[in-house]
Amino acid sequence: QLREGGISAPILVMSYTPPALVDAAVQHDLTLAVTEPDVAGALSASAVAACQRVPVHIKVDSGMGRFGLLADEVLPFVEAIAALPGLVIEGLFSHFAAADSADKTYTRQQLETFQTVRARLAASGYAIPLCHVANSAATLDLPEMHLNAVRIGIALYGLHPSNEVEPVVPLQPALALKSHVARVRTLPAGSSISYGRTYITPRAMPVALIPVGYGDGYHRLMSNRGAVLIHGQRAPIVGRVCMDQFVVDVSTVESVKVGDEVVLIGCQGAACIRAEEVAGWAETINYEVTTSLLPRVPRLYRELTEL
Structure with a gap:
């Protein structure tokens, strides 16, 4: 290739x-x-x-x-x-x-x-x-x-090998993983989300569907642990990550609509989710996070300032 x-x-x-x-x-x-x-x-x-x-x-x-x-x-x-x-x-x-x-x-x-x-x-x-x-x-x-x-x-x-290696060089992350909001709706209190009913809404809750899953290399261990950025705010993952999609709670994010940018790894405004943080949620290392992204995820090569 x-x-x-x-x-x-x-x-x-x-x-x-x-x-x-x-x-x-x-x-x-x-x-x-x-x-x-x-x-x-x-x-x-x-x-x-x-x-x-x-x-x-x-x-x-x-x-x-x-x-x-x-x-x-x-x-x-x-x-x-x-x-x-x-x-x-x-x-x-x-x-x-x-x-x-x-x-x-x-x-x-x-x-x-x-x-x-x-x-x-x-x-x-x-x-x-x-x-x-x-x-x-x-x-x-x-x-x-x-x-x-x-x-x-x-x-x-642009990532450091471990927390034990001194950051003697000012590395800047060269990879961002982004998607978009596919659907927005409000679920009533007591609704179960995704497989296994591992999350039950404690109240009426606005949620957004993100079309990314473990079929793209986004680990299932992110279920009920991880978060994404929408409008520069964190939206936690609720329920299990599926093969092609997962759901996030957008209760604290205003005016979410279909098509809005979603950042899974990277920065959105002043807010950032680093590969190391994702690795912590998935109980692994930043190496696996970056190399797990599968071929069906489109690669776009941009200037550094665009990341």
């Missing part, structure tokens, strides 16, 4: 790629993280068939315990990769498990492991051009770990 959208910059696929997809990776000029012999062999064959020299990055598991080669496995694997036609070892990288914590002890241990691997490779004649370990937290908090490339993720949204 990125290539079809006109993005020509280098793209590194940092997770596992099955052998069946390496031809597509070569076709779209994607750089793969390689840690498995079968993937390396398939990628080599595809590169040779395409008459190309394909860059690869080697992932070191320095303490994440997820994807990558353990320290003692890296040199033999690099030697094997170097012998395969069509492949060029362009990068060496790892990923931190706790860089977003106040205690950086484990992160420094991970860096030490990575640097030991890097030195071992250099001593064996493998000077790998790109070495990178810094995620958003390390990029913001640990400049000595920038090496010669950094990888910001959540910071691209």
Whole structure:
């Protein structure tokens, strides 16, 4: 999708790629993280068939315990990769498990492991051009770990990795989630709202229908917890969030009408609902809030001042 959208910059696929997809990776000029012999062999064959020299990055598991080669496995694997036609070892990288914590002890241990691997490779004649370990937290908090490339993720949204990372850079949120009022009516006292009858109106209550739901990536845990902004005022969610819609109490918001702007994440006038607040309601983190928005939610790209 990125290539079809006109993005020509280098793209590194940092997770596992099955052998069946390496031809597509070569076709779209994607750089793969390689840690498995079968993937390396398939990628080599595809590169040779395409008459190309394909860059690869080697992932070191320095303490994440997820994807990558353990320290003692890296040199033999690099030697094997170097012998395969069509492949060029362009990068060496790892990923931190706790860089977003106040205690950086484990992160420094991970860096030490990575640097030991890097030195071992250099001593064996493998000077790998790109070495990178810094995620958003390390990029913001640990400049000595920038090496010669950094990888910001959540910071691209203008959000901080955690409350434990000092806001040394004045980030501004780059994402807003907006909708509109689809219906306004007043329900009598004692009315139940949405599935499961989890909310009963304590009085005659004006409510508004918002056409967003968990089918868009707006979490069901927001039920009876979250709120939205209408006319710069907070309107609490009442009842369960459904697949395609939910209801808000607009008792304290004046003159609500169909078509009015609704802000689920972002600012409206001086009032704001941050991704971190939404994450608190949904018992998760801001990363999940921003990446959960599904493809059916239209994306509009605007100048910063328009957010």
